[in-house]
Amino acid sequence: MPRxxxxxxxxxxxxxxxxxxxxxLALEFELVPAKDYDLxxxxxxxxxxxxLEQVRSQDPELSAYLHxxxxxxPFTISALNGDITSSGxxxxxxxxxxxxxxxxxxxxxxxxxxxxxxxxxxxxLDLKNAPLQIRSVSIxxxxxxxxxxxxxxxSETIALKFLSPTSFRRKGHHxxxxxxxxxxxxxxxxxxxxxxxxxxxxxxxxxxxDHVLITRCQLTTAKVLAGKKxxxxxxxxxxxxxxTKDAAKQPEFEQLFxxxxxxxxxxxxxxxxTFGLGQTRLxxxxxxxxxLPDVQTVLAKRIEDLTQIFKAxxxxxxxxxxxxxxxxxxxxxxxxEMGESLQVVAEDLEMPYETVKTYVKLARRALKTEE
Numbered sequence: 001m002p003r004x005x006x007x008x009x010x011x012x013x014x015x016x017x018x019x020x021x022x023x024x025l026a027l028e029f030e031l032v033p034a035k036d037y038d039l040x041x042x043x044x045x046x047x048x049x050x051x052l053e054q055v056r057s058q059d060p061e062l063s064a065y066l067h068x069x070x071x072x073x074p075f076t077i078s079a080l081n082g083d084i085t086s087s088g089x090x091x092x093x094x095x096x097x098x099x100x101x102x103x104x105x106x107x108x109x110x111x112x113x114x115x116x117x118x119x120x121x122x123x124x125l126d127l128k129n130a131p132l133q134i135r136s137v138s139i140x141x142x143x144x145x146x147x148x149x150x151x152x153x154x155s156e157t158i159a160l161k162f163l164s165p166t167s168f169r170r171k172g173h174h175x176x177x178x179x180x181x182x183x184x185x186x187x188x189x190x191x192x193x194x195x196x197x198x199x200x201x202x203x204x205x206x207x208x209x210d211h212v213l214i215t216r217c218q219l220t221t222a223k224v225l226a227g228k229k230x231x232x233x234x235x236x237x238x239x240x241x242x243x244t245k246d247a248a249k250q251p252e253f254e255q256l257f258x259x260x261x262x263x264x265x266x267x268x269x270x271x272x273x274t275f276g277l278g279q280t281r282l283x284x285x286x287x288x289x290x291x292l293p294d295v296q297t298v299l300a301k302r303i304e305d306l307t308q309i310f311k312a313x314x315x316x317x318x319x320x321x322x323x324x325x326x327x328x329x330x331x332x333x334x335x336x337e338m339g340e341s342l343q344v345v346a347e348d349l350e351m352p353y354e355t356v357k358t359y360v361k362l363a364r365r366a367l368k369t370e371e
Contacts, residue, residue, distance in 0.1 A: 016118055018111075018143035023194065024266045025111045026104040026141035027118070029125070029134055031080070032097065037130035038090040040340060041299045042225045044079050044276040045348050046128045051077060051103065054122075059113055066110075072193045074107035076268045079164060079276035093130065101125075102140055102279070104266050107194045111143075128348075141265050146195035149259040157215060158241045158261035159284040165224040165234025166270045166278045172323065176221050176235045180212040181205050183241075183269060186278075187260035190267040204253055211247035212257070215240045218286055223300035226272040231300035231307070234270070234277060238284050299334055306330035306363070313366050329363040336360050 018025060039046075056063035066073065082099035085092050093099065105111040124131045160178075168175045168182045175182065185205055192198045219237035226232045241261070247254050261282070268278035310326035328349070335345050346356040 016137065016139065018115075018139070021108070021145060022111050022143040023108045023145045024104070024106060024141075024149075024263070025114065025143045026102060026139065026266055027114070028138050028140040029101040029103065030136040030138075031099045031101055031125055031132040032135050033093045033095055033099075033130060033132050035095045037093045039093060039127065039130055040090060040335070040344070040348070042335075042348060043091070043127060044077070044226070047077055047079075047101065047125075048275055050125055050127065051075075054117065055113065058117065062109065062113055072106075072190050073274050074105065074110045074194055076102075076104045076106070076266075076273040076278075077276060078102035078279050093132075098135070099132070104141070104268075106190055106267055128344075146191065146197060146259075146263075149262045150197070150255060152259070152262065154258035154262075156242065158258065159238065159282065160241075160261065160264055160269070161238045161281045161283055161285050162219075162236050162269060162278070163281060164277055164279040165222055165226075165232065165236055166268075166280070167232050167234040167272075168270045174233045176233045178214075178217070178219070178235065178239050178269075180214065180241060181209050183239075184208045184212070184257070184260055186269055186271075187263050187267060188256075191256075191260060191263060199252075199256055204256065207247070207250055207253045208257070211244045213242045213244060215242045216284075223304055224277070225300050225303070226275045226277050231303040232272065232277065233304070238286065240284060302334040302337070303327075303330045306334055306367070310363065310366060313369070329359050329366070332356055332359050333363040333367070 052063060052066060055066060066075070078101055080093070080099040080101055083094055083097055084099075085094075105114055118137060121134055121137065123134060125134055126132075160183075162178070166176070166178070168186065170182070185201070185208075188199065188201060188204060192201065217237070217239045219235045219239070221233055221235050223231050223233050226234075243254065243257065247257075264280040265282060267273065269280045270278040272278070307327050307330040310329045311323055313326075328351075331349070332342075332345055336342060342356050342360060343353055346353040349356070
């Protein structure tokens with residue numbers, strides 16, 4: 001029998017050619033489900049896992065580095081952008097509806113792998129039993145290099161839009177405010193790791209603290225699920241930074257300041273950018289906040305509340321790694337309360353099923369003790 005012809009992914013190859021010396025790249029995927037699908041609220045774990053599996057199947061050495069490397073991660077992913085609604089304890093994707101997904105590379109090594117990958121993409125992104133057809137791929141942000149960012153022209157201010165919840169780590173807690181030192185420290189870490197043009201971190205951040213001003217700001221905060229360790233309080237909105245007159249006395253830092261602003265759309269802002277947080281774009285907008293599905297907000301709040309209860313209990317009993325264990329207990333119990341099977345939770349968190357089963361029992365026991 002003749003084989004049925006398979007529909008190719010429209011990668012518009014003439015538009016997906018970029019210079020060999022590219023170091024920074026952003027791709028936009030158009031994904032379309034063939035029918036309605038329900039997803040678990042932490043579905044960005046699945047997007048993250050799918051991408052890493054794509055890398056592993058073609059370049060195991062690069063995959064190991066992305067999994068285990070101690071440096072900053074040289075890629076980011078977004079959540080799905082489109083018509084996403086709550087459906088009971090899950091969120092729903094609608095049939096034959098386009099969803100946008102963004103993937104960036106922050107190093108020449110990753111973008112070189114992407115050159116080969118986009119020429120032979122799978123037809124489907126399989127997101128935990130929700131196959132999404134990859135209808136097209138295009139370039140989202142112009143391919144460039146760190147040197148080009150450093151030498152490019154700039155305006156007098158930097159305006160940034162935070163499209164997905166954004167947060168920093170401060171003294172072991174989430175810090176949902178775009179304080180200039182936190183914002184530019186976030187960018188500088190990536191710059192120093194991948195550009196090959198390292199700047200003194202302490203000196204630059206002291207300069208930022210002295211000379212970077214916030215000229216306008218419009219933000220809101222939300223609790224959101226991110227990665228494998230519970231909920232994060234993050235901000236979305238827009239901010240504009242400017243410099244004092246004395247900033248120009250250190251021209252190398254002034255130049256770096258504007259280069260880091262242009263790096264933001266590629267590297268994202270804050271932490272957990274490989275799980276959809278911190279998506280950032282250049283420019284100002286008063287209407288950039290994306291509503292989160294109700295179920296995701298509810299689950300994030302439940303995980304946060306449980307985490308605080310379990311942290312307090314484990315500190316009283318002197319348990320090691322108290323914060324990490326408390327977060328895992330909270331995530332597992334909250335998702336089980338929402339009706340998810342422990343097998344699915346174990347797979348998502350990459351934990352043995354028996355360990356997850358034990359953790360949920362311990363969490364329930366601890367909760368009863370508190371009550």
